[in-house]
Amino acid sequence: MTHLPKLRIGIVGAGIMGRGHAEVLAAHPDAEITAVASRTPAGAEALAGTVGATVYADYQDLLVSGEVDAVSITTPDHLHADVMVAAADAGVHILVEKPFTTTVADADRALAAIRRAGVVAMCLFNHRWVPAYAQAKDQMHLLGDPVVGYARKNDTIYVPTEMIGWADKTTSAWFLSSHDIDLVTWLFDDEVVEVFATARYGKLRDRGIDTPDAMQIQARFSRGAVATFESAWIYPNTFPTMVDSYVTVVGEDGVIQLDRQRENIQLATDAGYKYPRNMLQRVVHGIPGGAYREAIDHFVECARTGDQPLITAESSRHVTAVLAAAHESATTGAPVRVTPPAGR
Numbered sequence: 001m002t003h004l005p006k007l008r009i010g011i012v013g014a015g016i017m018g019r020g021h022a023e024v025l026a027a028h029p030d031a032e033i034t035a036v037a038s039r040t041p042a043g044a045e046a047l048a049g050t051v052g053a054t055v056y057a058d059y060q061d062l063l064v065s066g067e068v069d070a071v072s073i074t075t076p077d078h079l080h081a082d083v084m085v086a087a088a089d090a091g092v093h094i095l096v097e098k099p100f101t102t103t104v105a106d107a108d109r110a111l112a113a114i115r116r117a118g119v120v121a122m123c124l125f126n127h128r129w130v131p132a133y134a135q136a137k138d139q140m141h142l143l144g145d146p147v148v149g150y151a152r153k154n155d156t157i158y159v160p161t162e163m164i165g166w167a168d169k170t171t172s173a174w175f176l177s178s179h180d181i182d183l184v185t186w187l188f189d190d191e192v193v194e195v196f197a198t199a200r201y202g203k204l205r206d207r208g209i210d211t212p213d214a215m216q217i218q219a220r221f222s223r224g225a226v227a228t229f230e231s232a233w234i235y236p237n238t239f240p241t242m243v244d245s246y247v248t249v250v251g252e253d254g255v256i257q258l259d260r261q262r263e264n265i266q267l268a269t270d271a272g273y274k275y276p277r278n279m280l281q282r283v284v285h286g287i288p289g290g291a292y293r294e295a296i297d298h299f300v301e302c303a304r305t306g307d308q309p310l311i312t313a314e315s316s317r318h319v320t321a322v323l324a325a326a327h328e329s330a331t332t333g334a335p336v337r338v339t340p341p342a343g344r
Contacts, residue, residue: 004304010035012059013074014043021072024293037062063090070303076166081106088113093303094121099178100316107320122299122309123316125182129291136256143251146188149227151180154244156235172231173215181319190221196335197326203234217326241275
């Protein structure tokens with residue numbers, strides 16, 4: 001058996017998600033972090049210092065350094081596209097945080113660059129590795145034809161006001177519903193063709209952050225199913241978990257419900273009552289685990305072997321197109337057709 005070399009990975013973006021990717025990749029026996037680039041030099045230096053990587057002033061230098069086979073893109077949502085195009089042009093494999101991009105034009109040029117270069121690319125929609133969600137996919141045939149879906153993903157106000165410093169450059173739907181749109185389209189094995197959406201502004205604008213408090217998206221699928229995608233990020237910080245996540249899928253012959261608010265543990269102290277989360281990210285006996293790690297591990301394997309990932313760049317482009325149509329609908333107050341890929 002041919003022994004494949006370790007995958008040399010550069011991380012672009014040294015914030016919360018960059019550190020999360022680094023934790024997982026540093027623990028992978030067949031990967032090594034060789035380079036880091038970030039808009040904040042101090043952050044890049046700190047992250048690189050934990051993994052023994054080289055710091056680059058910008059991602060262009062990192063991509064042409066000869067030190068990386070793949071890049072992990074963990075920049076803010078609206079900055080993904082340029083890095084993906086440059087990575088593909090450099091022949092470097094791509095792991096990108098969700099969403100793929102925040103405009104259809106960016107998604108199309110990134111997708112074109114990826115397919116032109118023939119690199120492996122995957123958007124990190126890690127929910128496909130949550131055990132209950134993967135089990136739901138395996139059981140969908142028992143439900144018959146999909147009829148209706150509902151997915152909410154709501155955050156505490158800590159997220160847009162403290163956790164990320166660029167909430168005004170995105171929305172709760174881009175940040176949260178992107179996961180659920182990928183998940184439900186995968187479960188339904190179908191694509192959204194039209195959306196109607198509404199957005200509510202108020203609380204966050206009052207705090208100087210120009211982004212909606214919440215959005216709801218009504219989606220119609222090509223085979224007639226419908227789904228609602230709800231996102232909000234103004235829950236009080238006293239809510240026992242930072243994310244409130246729930247999914248229902250209904251078919252002609254059955255229903256599946258997936259509630260991730262409580263993940264098998266409840267913790268009460270004098271400081272408060274909470275549900276610690278562990279399905280996506282956890283550390284067990286010092287080793288990172290959970291759906292987040294399994295998704296990244298899947299990308300590493302695909303990048304090393306050349307296999308195509310479970311999550312295709314085309315399906316991730318579709319999520320972007322759905323969300324772009326939703327934001328247009330929220331602005332115009334009218335239903336909007338989802339932009340299909342070129343040639344369709």
